[in-house]
Amino acid sequence: MRILLMHAYGMGGTIRTCLTLAEHLAGHGQVEVVSFVRTRDEPFFPFPEGVEVTTLDDRRGGARRGLLARLPSVLVHPDDHTYAKLSLLTDIRLLRRLRSMRSGVLVTTRPGFNVLAARHAPPELTVVGQEHMNIASHLPGLTRDIGRTYAKLDALAVLTEADRADYARMLGAARTRVEQIPNAVPALGGGLASPDNKVVVAAGRLTPQKGFDLLIPAFADVVREHPDWQLRIHGAGPQRPELRRLIADRDLYSSVFLMGPTAQLGEALAHGSIFVLSSRFEGFGMVIVEAMSKGLAVVSFDCPRGPSEIISDGVDGVLVPELDIAALGAAVSELAGDRERRARLGAAAIETAKRYDREAIGERWDALLASL
Incomplete structure (x- = not known):
């Protein structure tokens, strides 16, 4: 089981909820979180025990960047909001990783990554796309590519029933299984709030x-x-x-x-x-x-x-x-x-x-x- 994230070391709701999912799945078997980039020494959210985290492009330390790292991505859709942060270098390294995945499950966590995996994952790999944003929020070019490629996914997990219905209509008779699965609330410290707090x-x-x-x-x-x-x-x-x-x-x-x-x-x-x-x-x-x-x-x-x-x-x-x-x-x-x-x-x-x-x-x- 592998989960593909933009920046596993960063801050944000998608990162937090995907790490929560990884923690649950690690109770059943080996789980690897593949992070496109890494820009900090320590993760903002602690990594779950038993979950391996690997990085495609480690950008710490201010090292001089080569030509491939300065050229834009040709795999990630330009309408995906991560596009400007990715490069030809991350493309090449991701393709190498995908080609090495000859079995198991890959969970991709944003529309640009879902489209990429639908096009380039080996046929033996089961690909589950995740949508963490509602369907109407995507830019038109990306929406068109979603309509063309999501039918190649094995499954698509969306957060709301309204999105499930919209994607089911979009995909029609495609084999892709569309499931509504909300995010799980992670364990939070601090006790319960008091209604006396102003x-x-x-x-x-x-x-x-x-x-x-x-x-x-x-x-x-x-x-x-x-x-x-x-x-x-x-x-x-x-x-x-x-x-x-x-x-x-x-x-x-x-x-x-x-x-x-x-x-x-x-x-x-x-x-x-x-x-x-x-x-x-x-x-x-x-x-x-x-x-x-x-x-x-x-x-x-x-x-x-x-x-x-x-x-x-x-x-x-x-x-x-x-x-x-x-x-x-x-x-x-x-x-x-x-x-x-x-x-x-x-x-x-x-x-x-x-x-x-x-x-x-x-x-x-x-x-x-x-x-x-």
């Missing part, structure tokens, strides 16, 4: 997709009614300067904090009582389940896709219309003023999160792999 937590890459530029003005409305509450945003990314300006422009520097990335997400969540997902779109919204597992009351935009398949509105969380800043602020403000409702939603959320336990999701992966 902290709202958000987490994710600081990019436009995650909508923190929408969350900050929404929280300005919360602070007017509840000035003793804080918003803590955990994550790193290119939008940090813009978010800092937003905080300063709205005079929120004593209420909104950019906390930076954390490898202890459980502890960060446990310091809050409300979690907010402000994304413009998602593949699933794994961080919602992680917050639920800690007993936080969750407020989320009803964005495509994932939140509405996880949250039962008013039962274990609150859904508000996507991109509606006023509605987001009003929902958070209402919860900030109602401790009992926070506690009730948080308790129900813990029960919902159990559906995404590592063993429960692992059994679904076991069943899929056994059927291939």
